[in-house]
Amino acid sequence: MAAPLLSIEGVSVTLPTPRGLLRAVDGVDLALAPGRTLGIVGESGCGKTMLSRAVLQLLPKRATLKGRVMFNGRDLFTLPPEELRKLRGPELAVVFQDPMTSLNPVLTIGTQLIETLQAHLGMDTVSATRRATELLAEVGIPAPGQRLRQYPHQLSGGMRQRVAIAIALSCEPKLLIADEPTTALDVTVQAQILDLLAREQRQRHMALILITHDLGVVAGRTDDVAVMYAGRVVERAPTPRLFRHMRMPYTEALLAAIPKLDAAPHAPLPAIAGRPPDPTRPMPGCSFAPRCRYSDALCENTKPTLDDPEGAGALYACWHPLQ
Amino acid sequence: MAVLELEDDKVAAPALAHRRRFGGLFFAAMAWIGLIVLAAIFADVLPIPSPTEIDMLGKRALPSAEHWLGNDQLGRDMFSRLIYGARVSLIVGLLAPVISVTIGGMLGMLAGYFRGRFELFVTGGVDVLLAFPPLVFVLAVTAYLGQTIANIALVIGILGIPAFTRVARAVTLSLSEREFVTAARALGATHTRILLRELLPNVALPLGAFFLLGVAITIVVEGALAFLGLGVPPPTPSWGSMIGEGRDSLDIAPWLSFLPATFMFLSVLSFNIVGDTLRALTDPRPGQV
Numbered sequence: 001m002a003a004p005l006l007s008i009e010g011v012s013v014t015l016p017t018p019r020g021l022l023r024a025v026d027g028v029d030l031a032l033a034p035g036r037t038l039g040i041v042g043e044s045g046c047g048k049t050m051l052s053r054a055v056l057q058l059l060p061k062r063a064t065l066k067g068r069v070m071f072n073g074r075d076l077f078t079l080p081p082e083e084l085r086k087l088r089g090p091e092l093a094v095v096f097q098d099p100m101t102s103l104n105p106v107l108t109i110g111t112q113l114i115e116t117l118q119a120h121l122g123m124d125t126v127s128a129t130r131r132a133t134e135l136l137a138e139v140g141i142p143a144p145g146q147r148l149r150q151y152p153h154q155l156s157g158g159m160r161q162r163v164a165i166a167i168a169l170s171c172e173p174k175l176l177i178a179d180e181p182t183t184a185l186d187v188t189v190q191a192q193i194l195d196l197l198a199r200e201q202r203q204r205h206m207a208l209i210l211i212t213h214d215l216g217v218v219a220g221r222t223d224d225v226a227v228m229y230a231g232r233v234v235e236r237a238p239t240p241r242l243f244r245h246m247r248m249p250y251t252e253a254l255l256a257a258i259p260k261l262d263a264a265p266h267a268p269l270p271a272i273a274g275r276p277p278d279p280t281r282p283m284p285g286c287s288f289a290p291r292c293r294y295s296d297a298l299c300e301n302t303k304p305t306l307d308d309p310e311g312a313g314a315l316y317a318c319w320h321p322l323q
Numbered sequence: 324m325a326v327l328e329l330e331d332d333k334v335a336a337p338a339l340a341h342r343r344r345f346g347g348l349f350f351a352a353m354a355w356i357g358l359i360v361l362a363a364i365f366a367d368v369l370p371i372p373s374p375t376e377i378d379m380l381g382k383r384a385l386p387s388a389e390h391w392l393g394n395d396q397l398g399r400d401m402f403s404r405l406i407y408g409a410r411v412s413l414i415v416g417l418l419a420p421v422i423s424v425t426i427g428g429m430l431g432m433l434a435g436y437f438r439g440r441f442e443l444f445v446t447g448g449v450d451v452l453l454a455f456p457p458l459v460f461v462l463a464v465t466a467y468l469g470q471t472i473a474n475i476a477l478v479i480g481i482l483g484i485p486a487f488t489r490v491a492r493a494v495t496l497s498l499s500e501r502e503f504v505t506a507a508r509a510l511g512a513t514h515t516r517i518l519l520r521e522l523l524p525n526v527a528l529p530l531g532a533f534f535l536l537g538v539a540i541t542i543v544v545e546g547a548l549a550f551l552g553l554g555v556p557p558p559t560p561s562w563g564s565m566i567g568e569g570r571d572s573l574d575i576a577p578w579l580s581f582l583p584a585t586f587m588f589l590s591v592l593s594f595n596i597v598g599d600t601l602r603a604l605t606d607p608r609p610g611q612v
Contacts, residue, residue: 056509058505058508058509085511085512085513086511087511088508088509088510088511089509089510089511090511092509093509093510094506094509096502096505096506097502098502101501101502101503102502102503102505102506103503103506104503104507104521104524104525105503105525106524106525106528107520107521107524115520116510119511119512119516120510120511164506167506167510168510171510
């Protein structure tokens with residue numbers, strides 16, 4: 001594997017809340033090589049968004065950070081704000097979950113796209129406009145010249161997400177973080193947006209982190225998958241291996257919870273029993289133990305570490321891995 | 324592949340703009356404002372008598388070919404005084420809200436965006452300004468600096484800062500939480516850029532509507548100050564002082580007060596109508612904020 005473009009080393013994020021310190025992310029290690037894709041999967045509140053915000057340094061002011069994030073040989077946590085600002089856009093970019101709110105409602109699509117190009121690449125208005133038209137065409141927006149003059153509310157959700165992607169791609173970033181890019185969209189549009197992201201990622205040889213709660217989304221589109229639960233990575237493996245030999249009972253439960261098209265109508269959807277643990281109260285053992293059907297005294301009392309016992313590049317944190 | 328979702332909303336946009344009609348009321352209001360502004364600007368070259376020339380024989384004269392709207396209690400031409408009075412009302416009415424919106428808008432946006440100690444300082448300062456008795460402030464400033472148009476505009480402008488600060492801060496607060504601000508930061512935008520290019524266009528809409536309301540309120544406030552004798556000193560005519568001077572002869576010549584009052588009423592109404600219509604027209608967001 002090539003030298004990593006991004007390496008996340010022991011990152012923890014804690015937020016002060018009225019109920020005590022909330023550990024949103026708890027000692028996460030991840031690495032991503034240039035041009036590769038990593039899927040981060042987990043249910044709501046498992047810390048996947050907080051982790052991506054930590055990488056981007058866009059956390060709320062009150063949050064405290066521990067660990068280290070190395071991007072292209074630079075430590076993002078200790079980088080001066082001005083250096084960090086210059087990094088965002090041309091090196092690091094992000095696509096957010098809700099395209100309804102991630103575009104400025106009172107500026108035209110063109111203004112938002114052209115100003116980004118001018119600010120980062122120093123283009124003049126004419127060439128920036130030409131490039132903006134090209135970018136919109138690239139992300140599959142018909143009549144791009146006309147669209148430039150429109151406001152976000154005149155576009156559909158899918159179109160807006162395409163525009164958001166075009167803006168994120170405009171400075172040719174080395175790493176794109178897509179934070180649940182399809183959650184706010186309907187199913188047919190979801191597939192189009194994911195295909196678009198995959199195509200752009202291949203063409204630009206750009207690294208991509210795809211954050212989602214849907215294992216189905218990462219299945220065919222990522223090189224590696226990390227499954228997160230209660231702020232920790234509980235299983236990490238190359239995507240084909242993860243789906244063939246999953247070890248962690250949580251991953252299995254997550255996969256079982258995907259609705260299947262061939263299931264009988266009105267068949268109950270298998271859900272994971274119980275609720276995620278309270279992140280303000282640290283647990284001595286495995287965080288998934290209370291909801292896991294394989295758990296025993298060992299799971300309740302001792303936290304398993306993320307290891308690779310088989311030496312096959314597949315890591316998991318479980319005392320009773322599935323066979 | 325994505326053609327299907329496009330066809331219908333492509334035509335909708337221009338059609339919508341056409342459908343939003345201005346309405347006769349808007350044009351009437353614009354015409355009145357235009358007339359008053361032009362008259363005030365060109366008052367010196369208009370073929371009207373001097374507003375300060377006293378004709379003791381023509382006190383409270385009725386309208387005639389020479390004096391279109393009659394004379395006031397000192398025999399000065401009413402029509403001419405109304406036009407010159409418009410100057411004071413318009414200069415103060417426009418200058419004061421400009422001062423308020425500039426300072427108040429800036430303070431409010433900075434407070435709403437940066438939060439922290441600065442916000443505490445700004446909201447505290449605004450509360451102090453709100454608690455300060457406005458008339459005492461006006462008296463103090465005009466006593467020390469003199470009763471000039473600029474000073475009166477300055478005083479009313481400063482007194483208007485709290486309202487604009489609060490509007491700007493409230494809007495900025497809610498907008499700063501929106502994802503497009505985070506998205507701009509994620510694209511490496513500086514604070515200045517986020518404030519000027521992302522937030523200002525959003526804050527400008529409510530502030531702009533509030534500004535025109537401010538113009539209307541200021542015209543009334545200037546009139547009230549002039550009525551109390553705190554406005555521009557005589558013999559310079561102003562609508563407020565004309566109403567005040569006409570008060571003495573309400574029983575014999577009520578039009579001396581009612582004419583300037585009508586001018587003031589029509590101007591304030593016009594600014595409100597224009598403000599409302601423009602806000603509805605320039606708001607690109609359908610329905611909710």
